[in-house]
Amino acid sequence: MFMNTKKEISKICEHCNQNFSISEGELTLYKKVGIELPTLCFFCRIKLHFSFWLFGKFRKGTSDLSGENLITVLPEKTRYPIYTLTEWHSDRWDAMSYGIEYDPRVSFLEQLQNLQEKIPHPHQNGSKNTGCDWCDDVWNSKNCYLSRSMEGCEDLLYSYRNLWVKNSIDVTICFNSEKCYDCGDCHHSYKLFHSRHSRDCIESSFLYDCRNCQNCFMCWNLRNKSYCIENVQYTKEAYEEKLKSFSLDSYKSIESLKKRFQELAAKEAVHRENFNLKAYNSSGNYLVDVKDCQNCNTVNDSEDCANCIRGMKEKSNIDANGCWYTELSGNCAGCVGGYALRYSAWSSSRYSEYLDLCIECEYCFGCVGLKKKKYCILNKQYSKDEYEKLREKIITDMKKRGEYGKFLPYSMSAGPFNFSTSFLYFPETKKEDILKFGGYWEDVNESHIAGMPTRELPDSIKDVSDTIVTQALICPETGWRFNVTKNELIFYRENNIPLPRYHFDVRTKNHLKYLTVLRSYTYKCFYCKKDIMAYYPPEWGYKKIACEECYKQNIA
Ligand SMILES: [Zn+2]
Ligand SMILES: [Zn+2]
Numbered sequence: 001m002f003m004n005t006k007k008e009i010s011k012i013c014e015h016c017n018q019n020f021s022i023s024e025g026e027l028t029l030y031k032k033v034g035i036e037l038p039t040l041c042f043f044c045r046i047k048l049h050f051s052f053w054l055f056g057k058f059r060k061g062t063s064d065l066s067g068e069n070l071i072t073v074l075p076e077k078t079r080y081p082i083y084t085l086t087e088w089h090s091d092r093w094d095a096m097s098y099g100i101e102y103d104p105r106v107s108f109l110e111q112l113q114n115l116q117e118k119i120p121h122p123h124q125n126g127s128k129n130t131g132c133d134w135c136d137d138v139w140n141s142k143n144c145y146l147s148r149s150m151e152g153c154e155d156l157l158y159s160y161r162n163l164w165v166k167n168s169i170d171v172t173i174c175f176n177s178e179k180c181y182d183c184g185d186c187h188h189s190y191k192l193f194h195s196r197h198s199r200d201c202i203e204s205s206f207l208y209d210c211r212n213c214q215n216c217f218m219c220w221n222l223r224n225k226s227y228c229i230e231n232v233q234y235t236k237e238a239y240e241e242k243l244k245s246f247s248l249d250s251y252k253s254i255e256s257l258k259k260r261f262q263e264l265a266a267k268e269a270v271h272r273e274n275f276n277l278k279a280y281n282s283s284g285n286y287l288v289d290v291k292d293c294q295n296c297n298t299v300n301d302s303e304d305c306a307n308c309i310r311g312m313k314e315k316s317n318i319d320a321n322g323c324w325y326t327e328l329s330g331n332c333a334g335c336v337g338g339y340a341l342r343y344s345a346w347s348s349s350r351y352s353e354y355l356d357l358c359i360e361c362e363y364c365f366g367c368v369g370l371k372k373k374k375y376c377i378l379n380k381q382y383s384k385d386e387y388e389k390l391r392e393k394i395i396t397d398m399k400k401r402g403e404y405g406k407f408l409p410y411s412m413s414a415g416p417f418n419f420s421t422s423f424l425y426f427p428e429t430k431k432e433d434i435l436k437f438g439g440y441w442e443d444v445n446e447s448h449i450a451g452m453p454t455r456e457l458p459d460s461i462k463d464v465s466d467t468i469v470t471q472a473l474i475c476p477e478t479g480w481r482f483n484v485t486k487n488e489l490i491f492y493r494e495n496n497i498p499l500p501r502y503h504f505d506v507r508t509k510n511h512l513k514y515l516t517v518l519r520s521y522t523y524k525c526f527y528c529k530k531d532i533m534a535y536y537p538p539e540w541g542y543k544k545i546a547c548e549e550c551y552k553q554n555i556a
Pocket of ligand 2: 547
């Protein structure tokens with residue numbers, strides 16, 4: 001929260017009808033960026049922005065340009081054509097050929113949506129990959145499968161939001177790690193399994209907030225230890241002997257160990273009020289190397305920002321979500337390399353408003369899929385003078401209709417809300433609420449697909465036969481089909497890990513539950529009893545939450 005709240009403005013959110021306030025600090029930044037004040041509360045803004053970022057089900061399809069086969073997370077039924085990424089970036093089509101004349105009698109955003117529906121989407125996001133066809137948002141990676149949002153990864157399966165991770169399965173938001181399994185927010189680790197918020201750990205399982213530990217099992221808040229179980233020190237021999245008694249090859253044992261892990265996290269572990277590192281005059285969570293950033297989450301190397309979720313190298317941005325290398329921009333989603341960009345999605349452009357999928361454009365207004373253009377409106381070329389005049393007229397018309405200053409509507413998002421990044425942050429969202437705002441929802445029913453219910457799988461990995469790789473498995477939660485690949489089976493056997501029972505997207509979402517909390521709650525520091533704000537929902541039942549100073553004194 002901003003310190004100075006003297007000139008706070010109070011508003012009612014147009015979507016959820018809740019009161020929200022705009023602080024003096026926010027007002028200063030809104031003015032600096034030059035955007036209209038929000039009509040939605042902080043959470044409804046993020047919800048809308050991240051609905052433009054799909055977390056879709058992987059599927060096979062074909063290019064609407066060439067008929068070439070492709071694999072995409074874009075839905076089967078789309079409002080727009082899909083081209084392969086290479087085709088999309090080629091000169092085999094021209095976004096300018098879809099340009100339309102502005103019609104002052106019709107809502108501008110309606111005209112923009114009509115245009116948007118004619119412009120193709122690239123089937124995948126990313127570049128410089130080998131063997132990553134079954135992936136999305138993938139950069140400089142090799143041989144990854146059914147994974148999304150990663151850079152510099154190799155041999156990664158069923159994973160999400162990882163950097164420089166190799167030979168791992170089911171890892172979420174992990175960096176610089178190898179041979180890990182079922183981990184969330186773990187860094188610089190090797191052979192770390194079933195762990196959360198841990199760093200520099202080797203050959204360990206069920207660690208919560210541990211650092212530099214080796215051969216530890218079911219521990220919390222440990223530093224520089226080996227051969228510990230439930231934070232009790234053992235000799236090497238006693239440790240190995242005791243470990244055998246846990247039957248780690250059995251799915252049933254792993255399930256009860258996971259319960260124990262949660263129990264210990266709730267009752268015994270000391271939790272930091274936030275996971276910020278080198279955050280000066282800032283508030284939020286998962287902030288690293290930031291200065292003057294307020295109410296931000298998962299932001300690195302940034303300054304003078306407010307209300308930004310997931311970003312890097314941001315400067316003077318407000319309400320910019322999923323924006324990297326972007327400056328002086330606001331009310332934007334998924335924009336990389338933007339400057340003075342407003343009310344835009346998926347665009348790397350400057351001095352522009354209401355763009356979608358525009359690359360390296362300048363002084364454009366309401367355009368889709370353009371590359372390196374200047375002075376365009378609705379994908380139509382104008383002279384500088386004409387552009388400025390028409391832009392002014394459109395803004396005046398939009399203001400009359402109450403459209404100007406709002407982000408693109410839900411109806412312009414790329415697919416169903418329940419298959420978007422937004423649903424990962426707001427899984428409680430109801431279908432009717434999204435349909436009411438013009439958004440999309442898709443109920444996927446795969447009950448027609450034959451497969452083995454996972455309850456029929458052998459409990460122990462030791463009893464799994466080679467033929468399992470040919471068997472379709474059915475997830476008990478979603479009814480969706482999934483498989484076990486050959487390399488995956490080898491990994492499980494090598495590491496004595498039982499087969500998963502749930503679809504990989506369910507597994508990822510289970511990790512994310514603990515890593516995507518945007519709301520802070522009031523607690524008293526477990527040690528000094530001062531009031532703190534922490535990102536742990538009360539229903540998790542965490543007993544020991546500490547302020548930064550006390551955490552450092554007692555744990556780190
Ligand atoms: Zn709201
Ligand atoms: Zn304290």
